[in-house]
Amino acid sequence: MRSDMDISRSASLQPLADIAARLGLTPNQWRLYGSHKAKVSLSAIPEQTDRPRGKLVVVTAVTPTPFGEGKTVTTIGVTQGLQHLGQKVCACIRQPSLGPVFGVKGGAAGGGFSQVVPMEDLNLHMTGDIHAVTSAHNLAAAAIDARLHHETRMGERFERQTGLKRLNIDPERILWRRVVDHNDRALRQIQVGLGQGNGPEHENGFDITAASELMAILALCRDLKDMRKRIGQVLLALDVDGKPVSAEDLGVAGAMTAIMRDAIEPTLMQTLSGAPCLVHAGPFANIAHGNSSIIADRIALAHADFVVTEGGFGSDMGFEKFCNIKCRQSGERPAAAVLVVTLRALKANSGLGDEASSQEKLAAGFANLAWHISNVQGYGIPAVVAINHFAEDAQQELLWLKEQALAAGAFGCEISDAFSLGAEGAAALAAVVLKATAQQSEFKQLYSADDSFGAKLMTLAERYGAAGVLMSPEADADLAELTRLGLDKLPLCMAKTPLSISHDPALKGAPRGFELPVRRLRVSAGAGFITVLTGNVMTMPGLGPKPGYLAIDIDDDGQIVGLA
Known part of the structure; x- marks a missing residue:
């Protein structure tokens, strides 16, 4: 199969005026930023409208491997699949940071035939x-x-x-x-x-x-x-x-606001199928709240019948913060969640070594998916499991996983070929998502805004499977300071490893009975939350011994090469 960049460059991009019109934007509500990007004015959020607001679908995932399991591929795939089924839909995603682009993960535009294009524009600077x-x-x-x-x-x-x-x-x-x-x-x-x-x-x-x-x-x-x-x-x-x-x-x-004045406007781009996509903000989910902007959601919900967004990493990370931080501030309620899983992710989450068979690893790792299904259901919304299909996947393992996901309580489960087939490969998944959004659901958050800091922390820790919390002396001092300043009742933004439901990347599957260590607390009074630093999580990542930038260059024609 061709590389993501080759697919992106060979695509026949539609005029952005057509994409804006497809979303329902008038010419005075957007302005071009180059040929294939546009800034969307906040005037696109109507004060009042007779049009029914769209339904919000959030895409999350099981505990990922370091290389990702295709959550953005699935986000764009579901968007393209809904468009293929005749629905008016818009995707809302985050802007990639240059840290992962030049580090280990590479770009964040999706991949294969399920991506936002042009992919190099999205991954490198975009609109600054x-x-x-x-x-x-x-x-x-x-x-x-x-x-x-x-x-x-x-x-x-x-x-x-x-x-x-x-x-x-x-x-x-x-x-x-x-x-x-x-x-x-x-x-x-x-x-x-x-x-x-x-x-x-x-x-x-x-x-x-x-x-x-x-x-x-x-x-x-x-x-x-x-x-x-x-x-x-x-x-x-x-x-x-x-x-x-x-x-x-x-x-x-x-002056700080003046610098960020234009940054408040989302950037309009398109998927390979010509579906509109709003790209805005880029907080990480392991050290920040991990979701794209409320403004982008509000614009999309005002103009589209379905809005597909995503929370970073697993459902214990970006999805949890989507529900407990973002929805608390936006007032929006998701109609359904899509939970992305791969065979390789579950095998990696089994904790078993090379001596175990493929099926043994899959069976042991299934506990991780079962936990994430239960976690999504805990918020009162239906969970649709999307099995992101890789070419090397064994058919009998895919069918076994589908049966097990349904038995574990998933609303539906479909194998997604969005990467290799684009919209058609995600059509069956999109059809199940449509059915899920038609269900009557009762969205709820894990804790009340009035709960104490300790009650909120224990609620989240117990959800992870912890038996208790160990506050460091520095964290206790931080809490005393926040209490003195009257800032201790804010929602919590948990900063922890994305590689385990716990704080420890070595604890695989669905660990239980561990103690959650809290190292420090940081208050974000303007954003409206307290960041809880657990374990060894770092707010400044480091480059690995063989970082991604080694493969990135320009060719003799000035074209970027090596951007995954």
């Missing part, structure tokens, strides 16, 4: 939104250090000469780290202010841009005014008396 988030975030970091430097240098003269109130930021209690859109482990911990005249020396560090609170705000805000308000509420540091210092206090919130 992630760079805008990076610049706005680092402006705040620079503003903190500049304020520290000048207040220290000028002393009591600062207020008189500048007309600004002294903030007395404590250099040991700066909460705002820097960000960059690459995997760079050497920047996890740094020392700033080195050298004479460069401000008070203090520790800092870098996260990947996908983990920035500004990225979360971009994904969760409802409009420009809401984004401006949220950015102003971002907690940057504490002063020497322990009082909070916000972006509004520092006077940098307005």
Whole structure:
């Protein structure tokens, strides 16, 4: 089979004006950004409409392997399949970070005949939104250090000469780290202010841009005014008396918003079948909330009958945060979930070695799928299992898995050939999704907004299978600080490994009885959640010994090659 890039480049792309019209956008609601991308204005969200809102379908997955199991392929496949069945549909996905693109995963446009095109446009910069988030975030970091430097240098003269109130930021209690859109482990911990005249020396560090609170705000805000308000509420540091210092206090919130003004508009692209796709925001699901934007969903739901979106990694990650964070803020309710599984993922989740047979591994690994089906059902919506088909899959194993998925309570289960056949290969899966969305469901969240921090944490830990939670002394101190500031009742954004339902990637299948270690807590006051750092999860990934960038280049014609 041809490479994803060859398929993308050989496709006959439709004029974006036709894609916009297919979605129902008027010419004044979008503007071209190059030939095959367009920014969509927030005016495309109608204040009132007689048109029924579309139904929201969220795609999730079992616990993945490091190389992914085709969740975006399935998201685009279901979209193309619904279009093939005559439905008005739109996909909503995240913008890829350059970290995974040049690291281990490669691109995030889907693959085969189920992808967003042009794939290199999507994977490399797109419309620059992630760079805008990076610049706005680092402006705040620079503003903190500049304020520290000048207040220290000028002393009591600062207020008189500048007309600004002294903030007395404590250099040991700066909460705002820097960000960059690459995997760079050497920047996890740094020392700033080195050298004479460069401000008070203090520790800092870098996260990947996908983990920035500004990225979360971009994904969760409802409009420009809401984004401006949220950015102003971002907690940057504490002063020497322990009082909070916000972006509004520092006077940098307005400029941060100005940098991100155009980033608030989703980008319209198309699938290989010509279905519209809105690409917006890019928070990771293991260290952030892992979903595309509320704004993109609202635009799509106002114009399409079905909207297909996805949560990052497994249902214990992006899907959980979709339900407990994103839906809590958007007010939207999913009509159904699609749970992606592969034979190789279940075998990898068996925990068995090479001495076990293929069928033994599959049978043992099925516990992982059963857990994820139960997890989705716990939110009160039907779970449709999609078996992403690989060419090397054994037919008898596929049929066995389909029977077992239905016996475990899945609403339906279909083998998907979206990768190799595109829309036609996903038509049967799309038909089951249609039936699932027609069911009467009672969506519910795992915890109440009024629950205490401890109650929320135990609810999630027990859902993972933990017998208890072990808070580190640093996490206890963080909780005491959040409680003092009145920020301890926010929803929780669990940061943990995506390679296990637990915190430990070595615990395969559906582990139970372990203790969930909580290392630190970070508050995102503007985004509206508390990030709970568990186990050894890192907010700045590192490159592996043979990273993906080794294969990427340009040929003699200036075309990009090697982008998976």
